[in-house]
Amino acid sequence: GIQVEQSPPDLILQEGANSTLRCNFSDSVNNLQWFHQNPWGQLINLFYIPSGTKQNGRLSATTVATERYSLLYISSSQTTDSGVYFCAAHGDNYGQNFVFGPGTRLSVLP
C-alpha cells in the first residue's frame, strides 16, 4: 500500500515564527488531507488538497502530486497552533486505503 512520511517529527517554535511541514507519499493519490490534532485529541480538518495550493488565514498548503509531496505552511505561529499535524493520503490504485503519516509534533512557546 501507499507509504506516507512526514518531516520533521518534532518542531519547537517561538510565537510569531513561521514553519514548513512536509509530507512525502510513495504513490499517486486521489486524496491528500492535512489535519491538526489538538491537545484534547480532536482531529481538525485543515486542508483537502490532492493537488494545487490553498490558503486559509495563516495556514496554506501546496501539493505537487507529480513529485509526490505536500507542504503545510504556518505563518505567525500562535500557542494555539501547538499539537500534532498529520497528513493522510488515499492511494489511487485499487484496494488502497486512507493512510496516515506519523505526524509532526509542533510546540509553540509564548
Added chain:
Amino acid sequence: DAGITQSPRHKVTETGTPVTLRCHQTENHRYMYWYRQDPGHGLRLIHYSYGVKDTDKGEVSDGYSVSRSKTEDFLLTLESATSSQTSVYFCAISEQGKSAEAFFGQGTRLTVV
C-alpha cells in the same frame, strides 16, 4: 462540523469482555471507517464500510468485527477485549470514499484492564 457522534467517549472494561463502540452520522455519507490511534503507530485503519452491509478489512482488523445495518450507524465490536486493544478509536466518514474529504469523530478512549 460534520455530524459524527461516537459513543461512548470513554470506557474501561475487563479483559475477555465484549465491547461495542458506536459511530453515528447525520451526513448520509456512504463511506465510514474505524481507526485506532496508538503512540508510535499513528492512526491505523481497522475496518471500513462502503455501504449498508458492505464492509472490508483494514490494516489491523484482527480481533475486531464491524456491522452496518443502517447508513447512519457503524458499529465496532471487540468480541473478547485484550489489553493490546487499549487505544483511542476514531470513526470517520466520507461521501465518496477515496476521492472525497474525510471527517473524523471525537474519538473513544478505551482502556482494557
